[in-house]
Amino acid sequence: MNVIDKAIGAEAHWLMGRVMPRKFLGEVRKHLHHVAPEREKELIGAIRARAEEVEAADADMATDASSKGALAIGAVVLAAFETLLPLFDGDDRRTIRYLQHAMSPVLRRPYDLTFSTLNERDHALDKIEKTCRVMVKLYPARFEFDFQRPEPGLFEMNVRRCFWHDFFARHDATPVTTVMCAFDVNFMKAIDPAVSGLRAERTSLLSLGDSKCRFAVLETDDPLHGYGDALETRFADGEDGEDGEDGNG
Structure with a gap:
């Protein structure tokens, strides 16, 4: 090392x-x-x-x-x-x-400060991708990430394996993983569509039975188009088992 x-x-x-x-x-x-x-x-x-x-x-x-x-x-x-x-x-x-x-409020301030500097329309998506690639280095090797740019106005960060998902599953408490998932809302909320022309969304989660956690940042012309989160919709509706379906954006 x-x-x-x-x-x-x-x-x-x-x-x-x-x-x-x-x-x-x-x-x-x-x-x-x-x-x-x-x-x-x-x-x-x-x-x-x-x-x-x-x-x-x-x-x-x-x-x-x-x-x-x-x-x-x-x-x-x-x-x-x-x-x-x-x-x-x-x-x-x-x-x-x-x-x-x-x-959810844990470390909210540092996230706000980090991403507020990226909320500029000049190459904003490139800056978001670069920051995400750096930040994931803080996570243990047990995490598995991949990054994609399927189209010019879309950046995806997928989590294929998660330390906390493995940890809570070991304790037969997989739904509790979603507590750690709530922390990631800070990242999505910090991306301001009114300033950057970008919005964030999370369409699937390992903790809800999907094959990956899919985070996406997309270009938008709507300044009120805030983040979207499958955790808020599906967990609230009781979809927290191991039979979830991956979202596709």
Whole structure:
């Protein structure tokens, strides 16, 4: 491993292993402070303790710095799901939807800042592609990406394999993967069609049973044509099994 790869791995470990768990638990703490203030400290402590157990049990997945960070945030999410489930009367879907809500603002500001600099009409799609190719280097080797330009006004980033999908499937909790999928909304929301002439969409997800996660950025003349997300439509409708169909844009 060269110096650049080590630096990227260290950055990913810090981001996923430290920053994301802290901010995610901060959002969870807000809810607990509202609904169970007398148990807030106890439940946060239980989540942290359970997450440590999961990390230790799944240490074989942490093969490098990036995957150690990915495992850390995955373990915290799984622990939060298990710990908070009774507060949602044992309702898996409501618990997961709340955790999606808690994950969605995590690192929103850095994404906004990164993509705001790309919201220019001059070669905007090329800039988006270049940024995505750089950012995916932060992810563990267990991820498999491919990039395509099927036509001049369309860029696709496909995730063929996902660390978190493998992790939650190992724990028989595949639908909980969608909590990590909620984080990606920041990327799509940060692309402003009114400024860049581009819109983002996610038409398929591994966590919903599709063969890939398909992210696309397309040219548009409609300044109000915001992002579209299969997670919001299909998970809300109960399509979270292993028999999903890939979207085609």
